[in-house]
Amino acid sequence: xxxxxxxxxxxxxxxxxxxxxxxxxxxxxxxxxxxxxxxxxxxxxxxxxxxxxxxxxxxxxxxxxxxxxxxxxxxxxxxxxxxxxxxxxxxxxxxxxxxxxxxxxxxxxxxxxxxxxxxxxxxxxxxxxxxxxxxxxxxxxxxxxxxxxxxxxxxxxxxxxxxxxxxxxxxxxxxxxxxxxxxxxxxxxxxxxxxxxxxxxxxxxxxxxxxxxxxxxxxxxxxx
Ligand SMILES: O=C(O)CCC(=O)C(=O)O
Numbered sequence: 001x002x003x004x005x006x007x008x009x010x011x012x013x014x015x016x017x018x019x020x021x022x023x024x025x026x027x028x029x030x031x032x033x034x035x036x037x038x039x040x041x042x043x044x045x046x047x048x049x050x051x052x053x054x055x056x057x058x059x060x061x062x063x064x065x066x067x068x069x070x071x072x073x074x075x076x077x078x079x080x081x082x083x084x085x086x087x088x089x090x091x092x093x094x095x096x097x098x099x100x101x102x103x104x105x106x107x108x109x110x111x112x113x114x115x116x117x118x119x120x121x122x123x124x125x126x127x128x129x130x131x132x133x134x135x136x137x138x139x140x141x142x143x144x145x146x147x148x149x150x151x152x153x154x155x156x157x158x159x160x161x162x163x164x165x166x167x168x169x170x171x172x173x174x175x176x177x178x179x180x181x182x183x184x185x186x187x188x189x190x191x192x193x194x195x196x197x198x199x200x201x202x203x204x205x206x207x208x209x210x211x212x213x214x215x216x217x218x219x220x221x222x223x224x
Contacts, residue, residue, distance in 0.1 A: 038188040045184035079135040085124030088220040122214035133205030143192040151216035160207035
């Protein structure tokens with residue numbers, strides 16, 4: 001790895017954090033003017049060197065493709081994933097128990113940067129690796145019981161650009177964002193209570209994509 005000794009802010013930060021808010025393309029016409037997801041999109045939050053440091057580091061992440069049970073049938077998830085977290089910050093979602101792996105250097109630096117820049121506290125990160133546009137994430141909310149009430153979720157994209165959908169549970173208002181490499185999307189509390197999100201398939205995308213979602217969990221939730 002090239003930037004072994006450098007931290008995120010030491011290798012430069014050309015983002016204009018918190019200055020920009022994401023452009024939202026709404027597909028639901030009028031309704032979207034009154035029902036909007038509580039999100040902040042910061043394009044180019046990570047500079048090129050910061051992105052490369054994370055992409056290089058992810059070559060060594062212990063990814064796996066676990067099976068989940070849907071409608072009584074078991075399927076391997078359509079992407080690879082790994083969960084890094086503090087001691088006692090294990091995660092349970094879709095019936096899948098994921099033990100926290102120790103933090104790698106740059107994933108930890110990004111956690112610290114998010115806290116410095118936005119006061120965003122997290123103690124775990126789910127990293128998803130999509131080989132190409134056929135790997136995907138279905139509609140869901142990040143509303144697991146161990147997520148600390150009031151906490152925001154920070155999602156950072158690296159690699160291929162992919163559209164990201166949000167859908168309001170009641171009105172079905174749909175919002176589409178394009179997430180590009182280096183972008184940061186903050187999903188503010190209580191978005192997960194009334195919106196779902198998804199990363200749809202895109203046959204034309206041939207490049208890989210990484211996504212890191214930083215979450216704040218109640219420690220030892222699954223050991224009590
Ligand atoms: O890859 C993405 O942008 C979506 C990730 C996601 O929805 C999640 O980790 O809950």
